[in-house]
Amino acid sequence: MDPEKIDLMLRMLPDGVSRRDFLRTAAAGAAGAAGALAVPTRARAQAPKKGGTLVYGMEGPSDILDPQATGCWLTYRVTFQMFEGLLAEDLTRADVAIPPVVPKLAESYTTAKDGLSRTFKLRKGVKFHDGTPFNAAAAVFSWERMYKKDAPHFYPRANSYTSYVVEYITGAEAVDEYTLKLTFSKPYAEWERMTLQSWGEPMMISPTQVKKTGNEKFADAPVGTGPFKFVENVPGDRIVLERFKEYWGPQANVDKLVFRRLDDPAARVAALRTGEVDFILAPPPDEVEALRKDKFQVLQSNAPHIWYWHLNMKDEKFKDVRVRKAVQMAVDKEKMCKELLRGTAKPAWSMISPATAAYDAAYKPYSYNPDKAKALLKEAGLAGGFETTFWTSTSGSGQMIPVPMAEWIQRDLAKVGIKVKLETFDWITYLSKMFQGLRPGHGAYQLSWGMTSNFWIDIVARSTRQPDKGVNVGWYANPKVDRLLDSARAELDDKKRAALYKQIDRIIMEEDAAFFPICNDLNLVVLSPKVKGFVNPPEEWFQLWTPWVA
16 A cells, blocks of 8 residues: 555544554555545444534634635634535545545536536525525525625625636526526636635525625624524634524534634643543644543644745845745755654645645655755855844644744744744734735745645736735746646646646746745644544544534
């Protein structure tokens, strides 16, 4: 068996299955490997216990609870439990490289041969939490809210967040009560998967509720079709959801979900140990082994995560590609992942995230070489070094331990003469700065992102997505990259499209050195021994209607 696959499965073993037993089974050959893959099924075979409350110690604040008009993984971990789209990623398995796309509110769909329309047969018998029936008219309302600028319910903020999904949509039509047709101006090869990412989600929302609250206030009383419905949002403290008893699918196992805000990693661990919360993400790396020894469940996944810096192409120093390449060689990522992060992440060298078709684990365009970094700075006329400012957050969605990580990078860069002043911000303030872009004198903006779609690189690297039209924070622009992004978006052949994205990544990293990837988080989830049935999929969120508390 492929060693990388064995390693991935070892990180996903449920309680009661030892590494030794797994490896003994895998060594037996193909039949044994198949048995090993079936191990998680055995763990899920326990009869679920109904009722009770599941509490997530959340590592930062959520944004507004309007799925079409917000972004970030933290928020989506909440809205994903309340809202549904036409399609979904299957997050019921941890042992797949990329979660497959499956029907959700659409039972099936077809795409025209020219790629210019998609027709969806919608599920019957679905209700929104307020009793409004879900049908093609309701679906048209949701899509028009995102794309149709002359619709009375059009919401500019939703259009901004979902632009990469709706920018080619020219029409949404209710063909009959349960048939929806979307038309497009151009083919869009990865459109289905892009509707399932966390930056502006085209989820179906209740037309009745939007008309009642207005677009701006919908997030204060959100109404979807999902297995949980909204109860309350106490800013800075908690969000509470309860099981929707008229849900069209299988009922959730727990009665209530509580998302309790705990920004401080040590506070999250303390709350987990005392039983105040049932599970957490992003534990302090130096606490992980102790948690394992104390019988807490520690799950990892091959999530689509990159912890990286946008380098500022408008800054006087960082305009020079030699300076940007020097930065790539000045930081010892492998030592950082081993010593600071204690193996909870792996070094990243690419702007293509894991859990995507174009990801290449063997790609490594740079290595740690401070002497070469100094030589490049000397060539650029900066032998004496220079001063700059980097931005990061104090916590947030996928941010791991951002300040200690930034301080490690600060120390390594100082060794080659780049003196970095760190400016830190709370998560919501930090997101607002992303839409403003970096200013001269500010060398880099740090972020954690990634998607299971190769298209995600289009969001951060296309020149037309610079602020205030997008989140290309560092003002990167390369006409060749833009042309290749156009070709990749239209390419219907999966292998050819993946090859195009790899080519784009090589240009970004080797020719332009425009981004500075640091690591790929292994997405640790730590659960109380009482929590059963939890799956940590290759994604940055999870379904909370299947776990239960024993």
